[in-house]
Amino acid sequence: MTSDDKKKMAAYAALDYVEKGSIIGVGTGSTVNHFIDAIAEKMKGAIDAAVSSSEASSERMKKHGIRVIDLNSAGELSIYVDGADESNRHLQLIKGGGGALTREKIVAAASKTFVCIADDTKLVPFLGKFPLPVEVIPMARSLVARELVKLGGKPVWREHFITDNGNQILDVHNLEIMEPMKMETFINQIAGVVTVGLFAHRPADVLLLGSEKGVQVIKP
Ligand code: 5RP
DSSP states (O other), X not given: OOHHHHHHHHHHHGGGGOOTTOEEEEOOSHHHHHHHHHHHHHTGGGSOEEEESXXXXXXXXXXXXXXXXXXXXXXXXXXXXXXXXXEOTTOOEEOOTTSOHHHHHHHHHXXXXXXXXXEGGGBOSSBOSSOEEEEXXXXXXXXXXXXXXXXXXXXXXXXXXXXXXXXEXXXXXXXXXXXXXXXXXXXXXXXXXXXXXXESSSOOSEXXXXXXXXXXXXXX
């Protein structure tokens, strides 16, 4: 079984959390692409609309004929479905491998339940092996990078990549994230940081992990 098979399995399992007639939040990435396809295949007429966390997901949903609306006209969302780059047992996450972290954090914050879907390699004892993405205002990139070095990290500019918000990304290597909430708060207050890809203050509520044994359901 490939990791993509496991992602697909987790994505289809997330359909059980989708309420008929609801407006759902939809994340970004290869796992979410399976979820979008699953909605189109099994529940297209059953949901009212979707709020998207990226231009890429919006485009995919529109191609399927799924109605995509702005968060400002949606109110609170019943669920948000998104992938992750890493999750610990508390369902605190590293996200932003695809660069959509800011909108992902906004849509997650607007949702009652955050359903995270992933293959089983994403569950780790401690966060930080995956380089932590930080979205920055372009003029502040070097300033923020120097502050991240003081934290013990090695920031690497994700060159030739611009976020949907017109900003840049630093991927921070070599961080040992023992206290995710503290680190999220600390990095967020550096001048020039738009969003850090740590989802610790707003972790997932349930993690659906595709594995050889089927879908594991993990709650904090
Ligand atoms: C995008 C993300 C994705 O959820 C994360 O990168 C996981 O991606 P994939 O589902 O392709 O493994 O945070 O910004």
